[in-house]
Amino acid sequence: MILLVEDDPREVELTLRPLRDLNPGSCVEVARDGEEALDFLLGRGEFRRRQTAPLPHLVLLDLQLPRVDGLGVLRAVRGNARTCMVPVVVLTSSNDPRQLAQCYQLGANSCVLRPVRYQEFSDTIQSVARYWLGFNQPPPPSTQPLA
Numbered sequence: 001m002i003l004l005v006e007d008d009p010r011e012v013e014l015t016l017r018p019l020r021d022l023n024p025g026s027c028v029e030v031a032r033d034g035e036e037a038l039d040f041l042l043g044r045g046e047f048r049r050r051q052t053a054p055l056p057h058l059v060l061l062d063l064q065l066p067r068v069d070g071l072g073v074l075r076a077v078r079g080n081a082r083t084c085m086v087p088v089v090v091l092t093s094s095n096d097p098r099q100l101a102q103c104y105q106l107g108a109n110s111c112v113l114r115p116v117r118y119q120e121f122s123d124t125i126q127s128v129a130r131y132w133l134g135f136n137q138p139p140p141p142s143t144q145p146l147a
Helices: 009-022 034-041 046-050 072-080 097-105 118-135
Strands: 002-005 028-030 058-062 088-092 110-112
Touching: 002 009, 002 034, 009 028, 028 034, 034 046, 034 058, 034 072, 058 072, 058 118, 072 088, 072 097, 072 118, 088 097, 097 110, 110 118
Parallel strands: 002 028, 002 058, 058 088, 088 110
Antiparallel strands: none
16 A cells, blocks of 8 residues: 655646556555644544554655645654654655755655656656565564554
């Protein structure tokens, strides 16, 4: 399962399309803001039933989010014993070295610049998914309770 954290409906659709083309049966959940992403990952609020559910194999994270920004999500995910090893790939439109450094300092596994042209974007999203879901060796399932 992939968790896509993106507030722009157009970007959601542009990201879901190549993921579905790559693997039509894949499960992609969408969180529309940082607070919803944290509720999903940490099993809070309306996602309380997820406290013991498997975590996503990959989080695709936008930085510009309402309620809690992407850096806040990253900080919280890395600070929680249950979610600290979930792979997080930041999808960004900026190549600002300070922002990239901050993402990596907070524990991003990768930062990927969003190409402007759709075909390049589609290829990039599929390459990211192939690597993280196919080639990468995921961390073992966490047996720790929520912090």
